[in-house]
Amino acid sequence: MNLREQLQEKIDGKTKPVGALGILEKIALKAGMVQNSLSPEIHKPHIIVFAGDHGIAAKGKVNPYPQAVTAQMVLNFVKGGAAINVFTKQYGIGLTVVDAGVNYDFDASLPIIHAKINKGTQDYSEGQAMSEEEMQQAIEKGKEIVEEIFNDGCNTIGFGEMGIGNTSSAALIMHHYTRLPLEDCVGRGTGANDEQLKIKIETLNHAATLHKLTESSISSTDLLIRIGGFEMAMMTGAFLKASELNMIIVVDGFIASAALMIAQDMDNKILDSCLFAHCSDEQGHRKMLEHLEAEPLLQLGMRLGEGTGAALAIPVLQGAVNFLNNMASFESAGVANKS
Amino acid sequence: MNLREQLQEKIDGKTKPVGALGILEKIALKAGMVQNSLSPEIHKPHIIVFAGDHGIAAKGKVNPYPQAVTAQMVLNFVKGGAAINVFTKQYGIGLTVVDAGVNYDFDASLPIIHAKINKGTQDYSEGQAMSEEEMQQAIEKGKEIVEEIFNDGCNTIGFGEMGIGNTSSAALIMHHYTRLPLEDCVGRGTGANDEQLKIKIETLNHAATLHKLTESSISSTDLLIRIGGFEMAMMTGAFLKASELNMIIVVDGFIASAALMIAQDMDNKILDSCLFAHCSDEQGHRKMLEHLEAEPLLQLGMRLGEGTGAALAIPVLQGAVNFLNNMASFESAGVANKS
Numbered sequence: 001m002n003l004r005e006q007l008q009e010k011i012d013g014k015t016k017p018v019g020a021l022g023i024l025e026k027i028a029l030k031a032g033m034v035q036n037s038l039s040p041e042i043h044k045p046h047i048i049v050f051a052g053d054h055g056i057a058a059k060g061k062v063n064p065y066p067q068a069v070t071a072q073m074v075l076n077f078v079k080g081g082a083a084i085n086v087f088t089k090q091y092g093i094g095l096t097v098v099d100a101g102v103n104y105d106f107d108a109s110l111p112i113i114h115a116k117i118n119k120g121t122q123d124y125s126e127g128q129a130m131s132e133e134e135m136q137q138a139i140e141k142g143k144e145i146v147e148e149i150f151n152d153g154c155n156t157i158g159f160g161e162m163g164i165g166n167t168s169s170a171a172l173i174m175h176h177y178t179r180l181p182l183e184d185c186v187g188r189g190t191g192a193n194d195e196q197l198k199i200k201i202e203t204l205n206h207a208a209t210l211h212k213l214t215e216s217s218i219s220s221t222d223l224l225i226r227i228g229g230f231e232m233a234m235m236t237g238a239f240l241k242a243s244e245l246n247m248i249i250v251v252d253g254f255i256a257s258a259a260l261m262i263a264q265d266m267d268n269k270i271l272d273s274c275l276f277a278h279c280s281d282e283q284g285h286r287k288m289l290e291h292l293e294a295e296p297l298l299q300l301g302m303r304l305g306e307g308t309g310a311a312l313a314i315p316v317l318q319g320a321v322n323f324l325n326n327m328a329s330f331e332s333a334g335v336a337n338k339s
Numbered sequence: 340m341n342l343r344e345q346l347q348e349k350i351d352g353k354t355k356p357v358g359a360l361g362i363l364e365k366i367a368l369k370a371g372m373v374q375n376s377l378s379p380e381i382h383k384p385h386i387i388v389f390a391g392d393h394g395i396a397a398k399g400k401v402n403p404y405p406q407a408v409t410a411q412m413v414l415n416f417v418k419g420g421a422a423i424n425v426f427t428k429q430y431g432i433g434l435t436v437v438d439a440g441v442n443y444d445f446d447a448s449l450p451i452i453h454a455k456i457n458k459g460t461q462d463y464s465e466g467q468a469m470s471e472e473e474m475q476q477a478i479e480k481g482k483e484i485v486e487e488i489f490n491d492g493c494n495t496i497g498f499g500e501m502g503i504g505n506t507s508s509a510a511l512i513m514h515h516y517t518r519l520p521l522e523d524c525v526g527r528g529t530g531a532n533d534e535q536l537k538i539k540i541e542t543l544n545h546a547a548t549l550h551k552l553t554e555s556s557i558s559s560t561d562l563l564i565r566i567g568g569f570e571m572a573m574m575t576g577a578f579l580k581a582s583e584l585n586m587i588i589v590v591d592g593f594i595a596s597a598a599l600m601i602a603q604d605m606d607n608k609i610l611d612s613c614l615f616a617h618c619s620d621e622q623g624h625r626k627m628l629e630h631l632e633a634e635p636l637l638q639l640g641m642r643l644g645e646g647t648g649a650a651l652a653i654p655v656l657q658g659a660v661n662f663l664n665n666m667a668s669f670e671s672a673g674v675a676n677k678s
Contacts, residue, residue, distance in 0.1 A: 015415055016422055017404075017529040021647075022620055022640025064677045065356075072674040076354055081667025083355055090661050091654065190356040191677065281361055299638055300655070301361025308360075315430065315654045316639070322429050328420025335411040338403045338530065 007032040013329040017338070023297060027275060027320040034248050034273050035155070039325050042248070044154040045314050046094035047307040048145060048238060049077060049084060050161050052101035052231030053120030055129065056207075057165030062200045064192050067120070070164045071104030077162070078110055083304055084160055087311035094154065098145060100138060101230030115141045117230045124227045125207045129169075135224045135233050142237025150245050157242050158250035158277065158314070159259070160307020161231045164190075167282060168204055170258035172227045174284055175204075176213045177261045178291045187254070187283040190303075220265035232259045239263035243270040250317065252310040253280035253303065257288050264292075277313035278302060346371040352668040356677070362636060366614060366659035373587050373612050374494070378664050381587070383493040384653050385433035386646040387484060387577060388416060388423060389500050391440035391570030392459030394468065396504030400542045403531050406459070409503045410443030412645075416501070417449055422643055423499055426650035433493065437484060439477060440569030454480045456569045463566045464546045468508075474563045474572050481576025489584050496581050497589035497616065497653070498598070499646020500570045503529075506621060507543055509597035511566045513623055514543075515552045516600045517630045526593070526622035529642075559604035571598045578602035582609040589656065591649040592619035592642065596627050603631075616652035617641060 001009065007029045012018050019025065031040040051074050057067045076082045077097045080089070088095040098113040099106055103120035106112065117138050121129040130138075146157065167189035174185040186201050211226040212218070218226070224233045236259045242249050243263075251260055251274050264270050271292070278298035279286055289296055297313045330337045340348070346368045351357050358364065370379040390413050396406045415421045416436045419428070427434040437452040438445055442459035445451065456477050460468040469477075485496065506528035513524040525540050550565040551557070557565070563572045575598045581588050582602075590599055590613050603609050610631070617637035618625055628635055636652045669676045 014422075015412065015420060016643050020529065020620075020641065020643040021422065022642070024639060024641070066675050069675050072672070073354065076667055076672045076674055079667065079672065081354060081665075081672045083353075083360065083662055083666055086661045086665045087658055090658060190359065281359075297639070300363060300636070302359065302363070303361070304355050304359040312655060312658060316651060319426055319429055319651060322425045323422055326420075326425045327422055328415055328418065333411070333415045333418065333420045335415055336405050336408050 006038055014327040015330055015333050015335050024320040027317055028324040031248055031321050034246055040321050042156045042318050042321055044094060045156040046149050046154045047088055047158045047160055047310055048096045049307055050098045050100045050231035050234045052163045052229045053103040054163060054165035054229050055121045055123035056125055061203045062168040063165045064196055065164050065190055067164050070162055071102050073162045083308050084306035087308055091315050093311055093314055100234040121229055125203055128226050129228055130225055132225055135221055138230050138233035139237035142234035143241035146238045146241040156248040158252055158307050158310030159235045159238055159256050160252050161255045161305055163229055163231045166229050166255050169227055169229045170255045171284055172213060173258040173261055174288050176223055182208055185284045220262045235259040236263045239270060240267055243273045249274045250310040250313055251276045252307050254282040254285040255305055278309035345377055353666040354669055354672050354674050363659040366656055367663040370587055370660050373585055379660050381495045381657050381660055383433060384495040385488050385493045386427055386497045386499055386649055387435045388646055389437045389439045389570035389573045391502045391568045392442040393502060393504035393568050394460045394462035395464055401507040401539045402504045403535055404503050404529055406503050409501055410441050412501045422647050423645040426647055430654050432650055432653055439573040460568055464542055467565050468567055469564055471564055474560055477569050477572035478576035481573035482580035485577045485580040495587040497591055497646050497649030498574045498577055498595050499591050500594045500644055502568055502570045505568050505594050508566055508568045509594045510623055511552060512597040512600055513627050514547060515562055521547055524623045559601045574598040575602045578609060579606055582612045588613045589649040589652055590615045591646050593621040593624040594644060617648035
């Protein structure tokens with residue numbers, strides 16, 4: 001028997017009807033496969049929040065909240081007042097906040113990783129979002145940060161983000177990879193009204209044409225350069241390194257899934273390491289998950305980002321691993337199996 | 340402003356777009372309403388597993404597992420080897436196991452609540468399942484057990500069950516209250532195959548006719564007497580007492596929802612205290628939830644019982660309460676709100 005079959009046999013031997021733990025059984029199997037073990041374990045689960053600003057957001061055409069909120073929310077993370085602080089604290093998850101490119105000068109003493117590539121990207125409705133150098137620098141930094149956390153004993157990781165305007169970037173990436181009409185990819189983000197949504201779609205249609213996003217010859221790195229964000233490029237590097245290190249990756253929502261599409265384009269094996277935390281309420285996410293053939297753990301109607309979906313999924317993942325390791329088998333418990 | 344409006348204002352003032360925490364926002368509001376507080380708290384969450392045998396299961400017509408498994412699983416609970424042990428331990432949830440009427444003589448020294456009404460119900464395909472006295476005794480005992488746990492400081496409770504054959508009883512209760520054809524109410528339980536499912540439906544059709552279950556004049560207590568189980572009658576009492584004590588009730592799956600339908604028939608206010616943990620994979624449960632106008636938190640494809648769905652939902656409920664109490668507001672964090 002290969003490992004997959006051995007894991008399935010172990011799962012089916014537990015004191016429960018076959019399949020009765022539903023998705024948890026699939027997760028347990030996947031965790032075992034990622035760790036190449038019949039007894040996978042979750043060590044020091046961690047969430048990294050990458051923050052970055054988007055030049056296009058300065059004009060307010062794609063975002064109901066002002067760009068300054070990105071920096072304000074980073075300060076909120078530092079003070080422990082955001083949703084991701086509450087959830088990571090509750091579930092015993094480590095949290096690292098990274099300034100990947102916020103348009104604000106943070107005090108050097110703040111307990112964040114200071115990895116600013118630039119003070120926000122350029123407005124991609126007028127030109128490219130970042131230079132090739134910036135893109136490479138961001139990817140390398142993302143890899144480096146994950147490796148440090150891995151070296152500290154973490155084997156399970158999720159990535160969140162903060163960046164006013166970044167659902168637009170994610171929608172354009174989705175548009176490129178899925179070829180779905182932009183209208184299917186663009187959502188209300190943090191809460192655009194009908195008029196704001198209309199302007200958002202128009203603005204992004206213009207950007208999609210400018211950057212010829214329907215051409216399949218565009219490389220993943222070119223896509224980041226043309227319409228990406230620093231937090232997304234850094235997250236792409238983080239995905240690549242986490243997969244290389246055989247970490248279990250808990251994929252958050254719309255933005256994280258977009259960065260994952262880029263990472264997958266660079267390394268197709270990456271999906272083997274990924275669990276999908278939830279289906280976001282951001283309208284494009286469901287179709288994005290379908291494209292990735294992903295089955296999300298949770299459907300809580302959330303659309304907040306920050307890695308909050310990943311945080312809520314980690315206790316479920318731990319439950320899956322725990323039942324695999326700690327439940328009795330029919331044999332060990334002396335329980336009769338099906339007649 | 341009334342409490343509901345005050346709670347909504349508090350939720351909307353948190354540093355997140357309005358509605359961005361999805362179902363968690365609704366749960367937070369409900370928790371506040373149940374506890375009549377702007378700052379609800381979860382204290383000593385607890386799950387009670389009621390175990391009981393069903394006379395109809397002795398013949399093996401409705402159940403792929405032999406009746407002896409009920410007692411064997413109670414012993415598995417005691418040894419800590421079942422799924423509910425793993426999840427309650429992981430999430431810091433208290434666990435109490437109750438012998439409500441298992442067809443087995445447990446050693447008096449076992450750390451369970453010994454509340455056996457009888458050694459299994461009578462076969463309701465031939466006559467009534469229990470006497471009126473037994474039914475009353477079970478309901479009273481359920482109330483008593485909840486009150487003790489409440490007095491120990493618990494304010495949040497879920498009910499699980501173990502009883503080979505009890506999906507049949509639940510299907511008949513659902514059939515009575517929803518008037519849906521029995522075929523829509525009966526599922527595969529712990530894993531009946533096509534032939535077993537056919538016999539299960541035939542057997543239950545016979546019982547439904549014998550007990551005139553489509554007559555609306557049948558009282559909730561009569562329904563328990565005719566086709567109920569001791570674990571379900573005790574759970575009915577537990578629901579009633581928990582609601583009376585303003586506890587937050589986390590409703591598990593198919594069996595628990597059936598017991599809740601009976602409790603609701605006795606006291607219509609009970610739903611005000613209930614959160615629905617998950618939508619079970621047992622086919623009738625989705626329609627049962629629709630009938631109850633309930634929005635389940637989780638959809639994990641589980642169909643195990645034991646209160647496992649409730650256990651997995653409790654960390655999400657805690658997350659909801661924690662964000663309400665501990666997240667910063669736009670004002671306190673100095674974050675700009677929507678333009």
